Amino acid sequence: MIMNNAENQNRTIPPVHAKDVFADEGRALAEKLGSEFSAAKPRGLFLNIDENGLSLMLEDTAVSVDLPKLVRRISNSNPHGEMVVKAAKIKGKDSPTVIDATAGLGEDSFLLAAAGFSVTLCEYNPVICALLQNGIERAKCVPQLKAAAERMTVYAGDSIEYMASLTEKPDVVLLDPMFPERQKSALIKKKFQLIQQLESPCSDEEALLNAAVNLRPHKIVIKRPLKGAFLAGRKPDYSLNGKAIRYDCLVFA
Numbered sequence: 001m002i003m004n005n006a007e008n009q010n011r012t013i014p015p016v017h018a019k020d021v022f023a024d025e026g027r028a029l030a031e032k033l034g035s036e037f038s039a040a041k042p043r044g045l046f047l048n049i050d051e052n053g054l055s056l057m058l059e060d061t062a063v064s065v066d067l068p069k070l071v072r073r074i075s076n077s078n079p080h081g082e083m084v085v086k087a088a089k090i091k092g093k094d095s096p097t098v099i100d101a102t103a104g105l106g107e108d109s110f111l112l113a114a115a116g117f118s119v120t121l122c123e124y125n126p127v128i129c130a131l132l133q134n135g136i137e138r139a140k141c142v143p144q145l146k147a148a149a150e151r152m153t154v155y156a157g158d159s160i161e162y163m164a165s166l167t168e169k170p171d172v173v174l175l176d177p178m179f180p181e182r183q184k185s186a187l188i189k190k191k192f193q194l195i196q197q198l199e200s201p202c203s204d205e206e207a208l209l210n211a212a213v214n215l216r217p218h219k220i221v222i223k224r225p226l227k228g229a230f231l232a233g234r235k236p237d238y239s240l241n242g243k244a245i246r247y248d249c250l251v252f253a
């Protein structure tokens, strides 16, 4: 049975806090998310809006979609040298289309967009999606990021349903569902532990992979921990190995 990811997540929707000139924006976001607005700083996990944009906060830890931190990677070095770009590129295609079916904080998508890909970012967690939309809008105001950010379109919802609804196939589908639980606790830093509070582990990798395969894109690129198992047990046509991660690629005729 194919399970609906969105319905099966135990979602945490934290309250929204914003001061002064940001209060109206904060109230609007709280209403959109179905959470509460708090003028006083809430205890525990909360969303904060200030002059730096939207962030998810817990005590002294903040998580936001911080695309400016990637500027050095796209300007000092060749964006085509990024592993995700090497894995996704298609010979003879200048601006391929990509569905990032598990967008998260949008870093892989941004690196692809900076290399000329047009990316649709699917994210079903409404809090992560709000962070993503906010980060992309802010990036559009940064001259070095504007062109890439304009090639990024967010789909707020389940990518399995989205992919099933498409009539035109993309060139590439990128999959990076949550890392296996055991690896997470050992490897992922504080901010990822904070994000973990929002989500339950991805429990339907088979449905995700099947939805991508049914689209018959030119390529499916799957990001895995270097020593992680193949997604849904499916052997790729080839893999690109980095120091800590691996990109498994399935190629279709």
Ligand SMILES: C[S@@+](CC[C@H](N)C(=O)[O-])C[C@H]1O[C@@H](n2cnc3c(N)ncnc32)[C@H](O)[C@@H]1O
Residues within 6 Å of the ligand: 005, 101, 102, 103, 104, 105, 106, 107, 108, 109, 122, 123, 124, 125, 128, 157, 158, 159, 160, 176, 177, 178, 179, 199, 202, 208
């Ligand atoms: C490991 S993160 C992706 C990180 C991302 N590659 C990056 O560079 O920031 C996985 C994300 O996929 C989302 N996700 C998992 N299954 C999904 C689905 N079926 N539809 C939409 N989003 C999904 C999760 O909510 C999570 O935010």
